[in-house]
Amino acid sequence: MTQPLEPSAPSNDTRSALEQVVTVIDAAPCFAMLESRFGIAPHTFAGLCLVQSNPKVVHIVNADHQPPLRPAPDTIGMPFMRIKMIHPKLTTAAVMRFGNAATQNVLASAEKRQIRAFIARQDIEVSAEEAANFTGRGYVLIGYRNMMLGMGFYAPYDRPGQTVGVVQSLFPKAWSVASDRNPFGEADVE
């Protein structure tokens, strides 16, 4: 039955295997935005590129990736940024994967009670110390013990008090933990 595959027909197409299948977009503006808000250095994304096969979401994929032309792929790479929003938003998957490179607008070690609220999609209040590297109203990254978990939206209070502002959780409903379970384990007591 099986013969060795014939070498593919010579082609004049000089584009990469990836470019032949999907639109590779200029990533520089997107990476510059992430550097400006979060201090994520563009070299964090070395060897990766952004592709757009879906009008709402840009995906990130390694540049040596070779998807097939046929059958047409459903998805290529990992969802990276939602672009059809007033403020384009990193996906939760992207925050978890790249968020450790952030140097500002990041709360990398939130407290357990804050994490419980965050993954239940509830607002969390932050102290001046916790908000020390927040530069102002806008997206912030939330993590626990340096495990990055997702994105919130920070709004500072305009009155002085014990807490300086509130972070609205943008954690996806589909990623939540069952509400009757303790995400810190059965042995956890607080």
Next chain:
Amino acid sequence: MSFETLERYRPFIDDWDGFVAALSRPLPICVWTNTLKSTPEQLAQWMAEGGYPIDPVSWYARAFKLPSNASPGNRIEYVAGLYHVQEEASLLPVVLLDPQPHERIFDMCAAPGNKTAQIAVHMQNTGTVLANDRDFRRVRAIGHALERLGLHNTTTTTFDAANFPRESGPFDRILADVPCSCEGTSRKNPEVLDPTRGIGLASGLQKAILKKAVQLCRPGGRIVYSTCTYAPEENEMVVNDALGEAGHNMLRMIPAQIPGFKSAPGLLEWQGQSFDPQMKQAMRVYPHHNDTGGFFVAVLEKGPFT
């Protein structure tokens, strides 16, 4: 619990009472470290903090066994994608596939995506993992696992694996973890032993998928054929068919063995039909040997050989 449908395997299972006793126990839970985000040492520490006994999987340093009543899918470390939950026996095919960074690898029947994720992590987020399934809803489930684990070296497609377009190839390695009667999962899903379900019904499809794998693999590449069933109709007979059709200079078996993991060789005959003598190189996994589910794995190499 009735094991009547498994009686026909009694002649080739080494310790029938041990086999039945293992099937009667709940299945341990197994988790593996996402080495892109964490280390086995960190995972062991988490388990200790969570009150679980630290029980590493001896043959796969990144994995741990948990008691059958554990719920590791509700932990914050799970949410953050530091580990994945996957039955121990189902870790075997990818270890035997031995994916390497920068390769181009095809997971033909990928949903729900556990083995896809394992391949993509072994490749350290480089190269190409093509994850296919014929059911679009199941393809979406693959995406969720990959996102949580932070994998960006995968593409998903929805297509009939047996008729996958030839021009999608060639691939360095191919995993044909085919749909099967799933008898080996009875410790999790006892309904698979229902005598009315039928055994071997998928063998035509299984043969077609394996032949497609042989076609799409590059010369010198590797194909792993696996099922979670004991039925020779879905295992040795399928591999024997592919070997016969391809011929000895185009397809051969290589040993499917993992040090530290006890397994039985493939059968050389079943119900009067004898198989290619290479078939003993296949791996049969019985639950009483390593306290796992049941599995079958054959590792094939594509020629031409001189």
